[in-house]
Amino acid sequence: MIIVTRIGGSVPSPLTRFVNYTSDDEIFGNAASSDTIFAAEIDTFVSDTILVYKNVVGNEDSIVPRLVTGNEIGHLRLYNSTIGEYRLIESVNTLTNRITLTAPMTVAWSAGDAITTNSPTVSSPWAFKYFEVDCSEFLSSDVVAALVYVTYLDRAAIAGRLVLHPYESEANGKRQSYRLQAVNAQFNFTTIIKIVDQKFCFCADFSGAGMGIVLFRTVGYWENV
Secondary structure, three states: OEOOEEOOOOOOOOEEEEOOOOOOOEEEEEEEEEOOOEEEEEEEEEOOOOEEEEEEOOHHHHHHHOOOOEEEEEEEEEEEOOOOEEEEEEEOOOOOOOOEEEEOOOOOOOOEEEEOOOOOOOOOOOOOEEEEEEEEOOOOOOOOEEEEEEEEEOOOOOOOOOEEOOOOOOHHHOEEEOOOOOOOOEEEEEEEOOOEOOOOEEEEEEOOOOOOEEEEEEEEEEEEO
């Protein structure tokens, strides 16, 4: 048995067990990201799982999953700020401004509603915002932490920053902050991320439009026993 005592902030310390995760599935990845900030307005609907957006504030490329549909086991949360509901993003087409969701929207979703991936729970002190990665597809509610392999890169500068944070009120002591050491060179590392309600958060800034890569894969996780 393993006792989890502190992972990105104060954590309850019940007995837990570590579970290896042997799949190569990605939790979430983005291969051409700008700073993590996105808000927009619903324009029209293609179906009950596909919406068309307009009037973007931020960077639509930052919410595009790296892999094709079905190959990522975590999803960004898309909030409808107007009615207080959310859905998970399956895929994004920035040419047609279409977002495909993993589940149907309710009839309350309407043209003109405000949508965003900026976390309403974890407030960012920077211009770039925290995104919420929902891991409910593969993590149960008993999971308290995950061992995650992270890849991070900026194609043009070393000024980029990646910050990981639990899904709870933002505080400096809870941040895991990383900065690059070389231009266009992958920064790979493994870290423990606290999981709250099957979610964790991250934010990133990059040197310019589409200059960044960020990728999360899970090695294993701790769950209560």
